[in-house]
Amino acid sequence: MRRRAAVFLLVSLGAIAGGSGFDSLEGQIERSYHVKPQHIPLLGAARFTARAAGRFGGRQFRLAVFENLPEDRPPLNLDTPGMGWQLILRSETPPEREATQIYARTQGERIRILVLSEEPDEITLVESEVNPVEFARRLRDNVNGLGADE
Numbered sequence: 001m002r003r004r005a006a007v008f009l010l011v012s013l014g015a016i017a018g019g020s021g022f023d024s025l026e027g028q029i030e031r032s033y034h035v036k037p038q039h040i041p042l043l044g045a046a047r048f049t050a051r052a053a054g055r056f057g058g059r060q061f062r063l064a065v066f067e068n069l070p071e072d073r074p075p076l077n078l079d080t081p082g083m084g085w086q087l088i089l090r091s092e093t094p095p096e097r098e099a100t101q102i103y104a105r106t107q108g109e110r111i112r113i114l115v116l117s118e119e120p121d122e123i124t125l126v127e128s129e130v131n132p133v134e135f136a137r138r139l140r141d142n143v144n145g146l147g148a149d150e
Helices: 002-017 021-033 043-053 132-143
Strands: 060-066 086-093 098-107 110-119 122-130
Touching: 021 060, 021 110, 021 122, 110 132, 122 132
Parallel strands: none
Antiparallel strands: 060 122, 086 098, 098 110, 110 122
8 A cells, every 4th residue: 555655656746847848838828818729730740750850859849829819818927837947038029919938948868948939819839859969069050051951
């Protein structure tokens, strides 16, 4: 009995500590505006292909798009996505109510990146896992004008 209780406790704590920032923000958006993300045809195939290609050292991504939101909705006020997530960038343009937030969290040798982009009638949420060395190399190459394919 004690063993089962200990296993249950460890699994519960692991789920709380390692919860997905994506799931947290997606749930907050759904509850705030009473909306569900749009169904994107063939997204599963795109996720599989992206994982196999490993572009920019990435292994996986998740995407949620909330469209046709009322422009007079209250401002989005989100809690931190969860334990370990740090806000890296916040950019806002008040007249048009456009905002972007980028969060990051280390996960072993990889980094998980979470991007939330808010526009007057749409919110897009993307989470990706990247290899920081490969990502930095590709970013540097693009900044230096070499392009992603060279």
